[in-house]
Amino acid sequence: MTKVKYLLALLAAATATLVAVVVLADARAAEKEKAMGLRLVMQELGRDMQAVAGAISKEDWAMVAKLAPEIGRHAQPPAMEKMRIIKWVGKDAGQFRALDARVGQAADDMAAAASRGDGAETIRAFADVQQACLACHTQFRKPFVKHFYQRP
Ligand code: HEC
Numbered sequence: 001m002t003k004v005k006y007l008l009a010l011l012a013a014a015t016a017t018l019v020a021v022v023v024l025a026d027a028r029a030a031e032k033e034k035a036m037g038l039r040l041v042m043q044e045l046g047r048d049m050q051a052v053a054g055a056i057s058k059e060d061w062a063m064v065a066k067l068a069p070e071i072g073r074h075a076q077p078p079a080m081e082k083m084r085i086i087k088w089v090g091k092d093a094g095q096f097r098a099l100d101a102r103v104g105q106a107a108d109d110m111a112a113a114a115s116r117g118d119g120a121e122t123i124r125a126f127a128d129v130q131q132a133c134l135a136c137h138t139q140f141r142k143p144f145v146k147h148f149y150q151r152p
Pocket residue numbers: 036038039042043045046049071096097099100103129130132133134136137140141144145
């Protein structure tokens with residue numbers, strides 16, 4: 001083997017090792033970060049709110065009326081996980097549930113307003129939904145991630 005070929009082979013081997021290490025580290029991180037049911041529910045809520053915002057921009061009230069109930073009656077995490085979450089929120093469980101109920105109430109108001117074709121009221125209710133999301137996130141999101149995902 002010429003010197004150049006030898007060096008190239010060495011470089012290729014080193015690169016392969018580096019790639020393997022990075023891939024392994026990534027896989028480990030992904031395993032540790034395996035999303036809980038609640039995160040998937042939240043991601044869906046995020047997408048639904050974006051879809052509603054898009055429909056509002058087009059003043060497509062029929063579409064808002066169709067989408068709003070998905071937000072109010074969003075999916076729930078699996079029962080076992082729900083028990084873990086409620087146990088963790090402890091004395092704040094009432095508040096945690098109340099914030100979720102506030103999302104539901106505001107989403108119902110939004111659906112009703114959109115069904116009437118009342119744009120101003122639909123937008124007001126949309127803001128109420130978003131305020132309820134924010135209220136729960138402000139209080140619970142950071143400690144939730146810290147507790148369930150062991151992150152600072
Ligand atoms: C009762 C509490 C509560 C309410 C109400 C709530 N959330 Fe969340 N949300 C959380 C918690 C806790 C997390 C952190 C979950 C995690 O990181 O696994 C979160 C995280 C999220 C995330 C980030 C998900 C990710 O991939 O990191 C999005 C997006 C989100 N919520 C959207 C919404 C929207 C939109 C609403 C309102 C329609 C809403 N949430 C209402 C508690 C709530």
